[in-house]
Amino acid sequence: MVGATVFSAAIVAAAQVVFATPVARPGYSLKDSHNVPRGWTKVARAPADHVLDLQIGLKQSNFDELEKQLYEVSDPASAKYGQHLSADEVEELVKPTKETSDLVHQWLGDHGIVPESYSAARDWITVSLPIGEIEKLLGTEYHVFEHKDGSKVARAPEWSLPNHLHAHIDTIQPTNSFFRARKQASQAFVDTGIFSDPSLKSLKQYPTNSDIGAVCNTSSVTPQCFETLYKTKGYKLRATSKNKVAFTNYLGEHPIRTDGELFLEKFRPEAVSVARTFPQLTLADGPGDEPLSGSESKEANLDFQAIAGINPKTPIISYSTGGSPPFIPSKSTPDNSNEPYLVWVNWLLAQKSIPQVISTSYADDEQTVPVSYARRVCQQFAQVGARGTSLLFASGDSGVGSYGDCVSNDGNNTDKFLPEFPPSCPYVTAVGATKNFEPEVVAYRPAFVGPDGVAHGNYTSGGGFSNIFDIPKYQKKEVTSYVKNLGGEYDGWYNKKGRAYPDIASQGLYFAYFWNGTEGVISGTSASTPLTSGILGLVNDALLASGKPSLGFLNPWLYSVGYKGLNDIIEGSAVGCGVDGFPAVKGWDPVTGLGTPDFPKLVKLAGGKL
Structure with missing residues (x-):
């Protein structure tokens, strides 16, 4: 369920005859290059008249100070x-210097290019240009x-800039x-009572704890189970006028209100109206309240x-957020085929008030993204974190990597685990998945073929070590200790000095x-x-009810x-790449983080009152 802009056969055919001719630019040198990831094949030259929304990231003036203040707060x-921070x-901390802004605008002006729009801090410029002009520009x-x-x-795969702009x-x-937002949910939807996963027979357990046992079983885990397991039952909210929780959608996704009503009618009948009234905001021509x-x-x-x-x-x-996909490119409509996180986060940062928690259940292999981007x-x-918002990202559903795809993107095809981005970003909180109740263990479901003949691959809570970002200070002790205790297992398969994830976990x-009007079950870190x-x-x-600020960026705390x-999780492992993967252990581990x-x-611990 991954996405990218879909080119029609006509456009591909046109690309074979309409060639843009790049012009060698004096004073230019290579700015960035990135190997084409596995799974991608070059088809043809792109049509010169095809329009792209080009986003230019200007050097931020004082990100080091922003990072310092992020950690302080x-x-x-x-x-x-x-x-x-407001x-x-x-x-003020990230806006480009006047020199940077002037030089970039002069360069664009020399090519007759007028910016279409700016981010709130003016650290991103968007221009819409035909590919032929972009090729000359870069x-x-x-x-x-x-x-x-x-x-x-x-x-x-590679592009250049004038030397003075590097x-x-x-x-x-x-x-x-080549980054694409991939849903972190197992699409193993099944009708009520028709469980096609053969492992369910062994998984259907009823806890011996009477409170948990009364509401929890592993074949269909409900809100009543979650509130009992994680002890939220009976809490009375007192700050709903000051507090918000949000979630992001991509790839043409939007929540269906009638399905939300059915869910709440069964599990939260006192709150059915929420499904009818919660705001669905659409960005960049994203879908709204359209029917399924x-x-x-x-x-x-x-x-x-x-x-x-x-x-x-x-x-x-x-x-x-719209963009990539669904989108049908044309000469007159710019192709918004960037990965959509940038469109969304820049819009969010332009708002003066933003939610205290935002959940995202999409990611892709880190090696599909250029380091600079x-x-x-x-x-x-x-x-976003500096402004007091907790950003949560799903850690992935393939353990240490999807079997058959675990090789490097450096041209050498070296065996490698595959960390995912954005959960590998040190400024977000990555969430892994668990299953069962006494005790909770790493979420894992073996591959199987359903009665309809559809094959379902392994699903395992994802985790790993970034190849782009270094270990942040807040987790250095835990990660260093974990790596040491591995005793050399999987050496060469991962970056021992990389930002490690997930940070936390819950049922998945x-x-x-x-x-679609029917009750079923679904799995994934995008549930957790x-x-x-x-x-x-x-x-x-x-x-907030106690007069204290929201948690904000969670990880240092x-x-x-x-x-x-x-609740520490110590059983299971991040199965993937044809191996057992990183094991769950006492304390932090790169499959369930610090626990549930x-x-x-x-x-x-946060200083609030129940």
Whole structure:
């Protein structure tokens, strides 16, 4: 269920005869290059008249200071803890210098290019240009590349800039990024009572704890189970006017209100009206309240229902961002084929008030993203965290990597585990998945073929070590200790000095949910992530009701204090790449992080009152 801009056969044919001729530019040199990832094949030259929305990332003036202040307001040992920055304060720290802005605008003006729009801090410029003009501007060539799933994009694996601009522009896209937002949910939807996964017979367990046993079984895990397991049951909200929880949608996804009503009628009948009234905001021509037209919106339904099931009374917001895909490119309509996180996060940063928790259940292999671009998108996430928002991303559903795909993208095809981005960004909180109840263990479901003949691959809570970002200070002790205790196992398969994830976990196997008017189950870290977001929304409610600020960027607090309010997971491993993968152990591990929530303990540790 991955996505990219779809080129029609006519456009591909045109590309074979309409060649843009790049012009060698004096004073230019290579700015960035990125190997074409596995699974992509060059098809033809891109048509010169095809229009792209080009996003230019200008050097931020003082990101180091922003990062310093992010950690100060997020570290409970700091005197500035909880003193989150305003939108204006963040923009002041990252806006480009006058020199950078003037030089880039002069360069664009020399080519007769007028910017279409700017980000709030003016650190991103968007221009709409035909590919032929972009090729001249960047001294490159665009080709149409086809993925093994049939989708196509126009990309340039390397591009250049005038030498004097190298220090003033970090990245420009779409050029060499093949990153695509992939849903982190197992699409194993099944009708009520028709469980096609043969492992369910062994998984159907009823806990001996009477409270948990009364509401939990592994074949269909409900909100009543979650609230009992994580001890949120009976909490009375007191700060709903000050608090919000949001989730993002991509790839044409949007939550279906009628399905949300059915879910709440069964599990939260007192909150049915929430499904009818929660705002669905659309960005970049994203979908809104359209009726279901195909197999889409399983992910979006899951995200809404997972949050509303555990925390229906805190206001919920849905963001649906268009772009890539679905999009049919044409000469007159710009191709918005960037990965959509940048479009969404730049829009978010332009708002003066933003939700306290935002859940995202999409990611892709880190090695599909150029380093320069990954760093800049990650820096946008840091701005959100500095403003007091917890950004949660699903850690992935393939353990250490999908079997058969675990090789490097450096041209040497070296055996490698495959970390994912954005969960590998050090400024977000990555969420892994668990299953069972006494005790909870790593979420894992072996591959199987359903009665309809459809094959379902292994599903395992994802985790790993970034090849782009270094270990952040907040987790250095835990990660260093874990690597040491591995005793050399998997040496060479991962970066021992990389940012490691996930940071936290919660249930992620066989969630009860509704889609297309029918109750079924669905699995994935994209279930764990909105569930965890809903629970953290309750923690924020307790904090705000006590006159304290929201949690904000979670990780420094989690690793120094918050871990005491988590249930440690010590059984299972991040199965993937044909091996068992990283094991869960006592303390932090790169498959369930620091553990699953114990709500009352988290509230107490954060300084709130129940």
